């Protein structure tokens with residue numbers, strides 16, 4: 033089963049492979065520079081629902097090639113809780129970092145790679 037492609041040499045590689053067998057690039061560190069936008073706070077989500085959504089989006093995105101997630105969190109409690117949860121993810125090394133979006137405090141930019 034093939035479901036990732038080395039962005040450096042174009043080699044198709046099985047999902048669980050960490051390094052490209054052809055050019056030895058670290059596949060988990062490759063990204064295409066793109067940003068995924070996800071709104072987790074505008075359908076009346078509770079805090080725990082929003083946190084669950086955030087976690088599943090991060091898990092999903094880490095398997096892909098996007099560089100960032102732009103998480104729309106609004107300005108209330110969800111943002112506070114998500115910031116705390118992201119601090120944990122960063123501590124565990126699951127994300128590289130995160131920041132409130134400049135000029136829009138209702139969104140958080142997460143650096144995945």
Ligand SMILES: [Zn+2]
Nearest residue numbers: 038041052055
């Ligand atoms: Zn390669």
